Amino acid sequence: MKPSRYNIFIDLGENRRLAFNSVSATLAEIFPEDLPIVEKLLQKSARPESPKEKEIFEVMLEGGYLVDEGVDELEFLKVKNRSRRFDKATFMLTIAPTLACNFRCEYCFENQRKEKMTEEVERALLAFSEKHIKRSEAAVITWFGGEPTLCVPTIERIQTGIAALAQKYDVTMEPTSIITNGYLMDRKMAERLKAVGVAEAQVTLDGPRETHDKRRKLHNGGGTYDRIMANLRESADILKIVIRVNVDKSNYLESLAILKDLRQNDLISKIYIYFAQVNDADGVCADVKGQCLTTRDFAVNQVKMYRDLIDNGFYQIEYPSIAPGGHCGADTDGSFVVTPTGDLFKCWEEIAADKSLSIGNIMDDDPAPYQKINRNQYLAWDPFEKKFCRECDVLPICMGGCPKHGMNQNNRDIGSCCNWKYNLNDMLSLRYLCDQRKEVKE
Template sequence: MYQSKYNIIQNSKNKVIVYNTFSGGIISLNQEEFSVLNGIEKDAYDSNNKHALLYDELLRGNFIETEYGEQLNKLKFESYYSRYSKNEISLTIAPTTNCNFRCPYCYEKGIKYEDMSDEVVKNVIDFINSQNTDVINICWYGGEPLLEIDTIEKIIKGIRKDGLTINNSIVTNGYLLDGCVRDKLKELNILNIQITIDGPEFIHDKRRFRFDGGKTFRAIIENITHLCKDAHISLRVNVDKTNIGYIDNLMEYLEKEGILDNVHIYLAPVDDINMSLPNSDDLYINYDENDFTLKQKDFLKRMLLKNGDDIFEERNPYLCGAVSPHSLLIDPLGDLYKCWNDIGRKEYKIGNIKDGVVESDKLYKWLSYDPFRDEECINCSVFPICLNGCPYSVIRKNKKICDSNKNNYKELLTTFL
């Protein structure tokens, strides 16, 4: 037997906490038990061994493996299977690239505003109905997709549903989620919703304002209040050095409003994807240990104390839809892309919804992406939940960005000591 390379260990005089990123398991050991774990490679498994029950528990939580490398091999299998098996298809559909906000850090800056025509709507419906699959995952995207809620309805109602499971989600700024739209989303079964709030009111309204400069915070909060008990809402907080000091203020406000317990909240560093931000010195794009990761650690500590071990991520073998042949992004013109960051940028399109995908190097770069060829990464303790990081960063920028929690999890485990 061998100790898992995906164990993160926090040690004290009397107790050791071990978190395994492969299984998501957390175990508390005394020093004698920890010495057994550390010496596991020297001992053969024996059911009569006095430590047999401990061995069984360590195996159950994947803190040890029976054959060296079996966890890595399973990660490979899960990743390749999820990418290339055709039991489900994932589509990101942008019915519009228009938006009612003018956020200064928007990576879609410079993209021409387009809405989906009736012809493209028909082509999208025909494309979906032509798929031989049991499951279709649709993420409605933009621009602001709720500007074209009627288009979304047309497409969903045009899909033949015999024997087909459809999972809908939506990425929205939340401003248009009034009573009528909320009712429409419930009717269409779009109840997995991502909304962005960038801090308390006076911070958010400086960063996420309407096209006419108008404020948005209060309307979004009111909409979330009405919807959060009926839908699964993820609150994304885009952070840079100018607003990260106000996260606690936002959390306290959401708790006071009765929202915090009914949403999932997470931080996302602002990245200058298209090199268009004038104040790039304010960004956390390098995930410097003394910058974003330390700030995120404070945030996660608070969430850990509030929610227990829910902050620890589970491995997701799917990695990213951009590297799967069964995942596509459809823009309002019906053009096809692999990555959300490429939407509307014609030089990166890989085909059109009517004519299909065109085989080219632009496509092969995504489909041949292999997170398992980086020796340093596959031996990293957080690899099962990171899988080499964002493929876009590697493919477009030739830059590997490590999981921001790489240096946080060990210290977060002190909470259990």
């Protein structure tokens, strides 16, 4: 046996350490009395002798900290990555029933277009879905926009139709999620969504009322915070609610003030929070480009914000994981984003662009040459061709980062590094702290 090249050790002080393996995403604490044994077993070709050594050896083997002598882990990752990306076992479909929105957010990458999906497109979408579902093992549906809650009847019809197809072909229907601004999602709407299989809603709150209402306002300039908070109170016991806080230079110091309001509304124990980096998407957000944090700066501030969450009794923290196939579904053969007009894209940042970035249309079996090129660019994206990615110990949980941004990099030797590149050790230390405090509280 030999130690994995993807072992990461974190010194907590006082002779305490954490061990993380980025292939298995396993995190373990090494107790001081066990440290000499672990260090011994990490020596190449070391053999366990005592019962205690054999016990720890098995744990290290199961967690991926030790691998067979002849294993080439980079080749293993490459095969695993390509297998997941091209096996078509999972059909991933992101649906934008409309590009219209009742908000006018300062950083939104979507142009203000008002198309809504027609019944003709709905029928074509179900036919497209059947073609893929019948050869899949699982289906993952996400509702996007625009603002999808402007089209709840459309959601109900399509969601019901896809669920029927999954049942017909004995395909697992994974929990469906909806990405919404939350302004219309009162209790009645949450119940309607749940009734057709929507299990999770991602809602954005960009800080306390004053900050949020400055960034996420109605078309007439009116605020949205109070109504969203009221809707969260009504729907948090119906759907799993994930609060997304979009972070840039203008609000990262204020974004945690939302905790006070969540606590006052008895929502702390009912919701999840995560912080998202605001990016300049294809220049559509050029007006806020100067406000965007670099990935490195975002990663540093992400640690600070999660530490504040823990200090305020909110024991949740983002943990490294990887989507089926890679960093996201964009470079996966069985993943699609569909617009109200039936145009297909690989990345949802592109849906507000013109058709020049599309990969086809659900009503056309023969994509145009440029659409085939667009599709092939995503499927040909390969972090294993990047020198810095191949040598990076967070490759298994990053996989080159965002394919879209990676393809636009000037430096061909590097991918689009994600936040884990810059804050993994600190985030894992916080995860350990979070678990310790949670145990004490319970």
